Amino acid sequence: MRRAKTVVKNIFQIELAENEYPHTFRGTMIVTTDQLFKVAYGKYAVGAYNINNAEQAMGLFKGCIDSQAPFIIQISKGARKYTDKRMLEAVIRAADTIFPEAIFAVHLDHGDEETCYDCINSGFFSSVMIDASHDPFEKNVAITKRVVEAAHKKGISVEAELGMLGGVEEDIKVEDGNACLTDPKEAEEFVKQSGCDSLACAIGTSHGAFKFKGKQSLRFDVLEKIKARLPQFPLVMHGSSSVPKDEVDRINQAGGKIQDSAGVDPNEYLPASKLGVTKINIDTDGRLVWTRVHREFFRDKPGEFDFRPVGKIFIEEYAKFINSRNHFLGSAGQLETVRKALTQ
């Protein structure tokens, strides 16, 4: 495994100007999302998982190695502030050493322009998301274009967003639920004008644990239209947690109060990947695993106050969860294929 790692390091050096490429990237299996997408496109989706601390990192790496899957680590602005942005970087570097087989991208989730530049210049991120989806089309294009220019100079991939993810509140306001979905024609124009490497599209999901009221399904009709206009272009699905009912039930049985939750059917991940969805974002589900493990542990052991035993359980449970998601995504078992593709 170490040998392959050196070869991939060399690929980085070929693809990226030696003097522009941050020293700290070298010798790792941190690859760009673009590299992962080229291998995965149309076949499966790569899981993009948010992390905030060492326990999540350990569970994520373990779950991806157990399932032999490439993956994307996502770091949000909130995650960078939670302890200290340098702490998360150090945790990921350490995890990479502990799991030398791992192939992954380090991605900024929902960045603003300033945070994108900070990550681009950090020498650690291989991918950033510029989220100017709340701005008008022209402004979104202009901001994205600036970030693309800065990122591409350093060989870093850029995800942009067009459309606004729905939410229960928006569904209430908008009767047919269509108002915030990505317009396929605009998507084509946006990609052409901005030069982004992947596009987050609103296709019926929303962030958090309360995604649907009533019928749950992705808008495959919209996705088909986007794919028709952007063939071979990687699309990203945010708000993809499945919010498992048994997980929520266990939380509630252990004292939680999460009502009317609903998530994406994970059986829809793979069909979505066949229509160009190459990155699937999952954060909320990880929080649910954490909450279930900790609530049950302290309910059953009210005298306990050592956080390590419960932390260990969480790492194992999160690894199992990641493993199961990678099977739904179709990324499980793809690690060696990706390694070969990157080293050819």
Ligand code: G3H
């Ligand atoms: O889309 C947002 C992600 O779930 C990150 O959430 O900003 O609370 O870290 P956060």
Ligand code: 13P
């Ligand atoms: P969930 O809230 O469905 O996990 O979505 C996470 C996400 O989109 C992160 O960008």
Ligand code: ZN
């Ligand atoms: Zn998101």
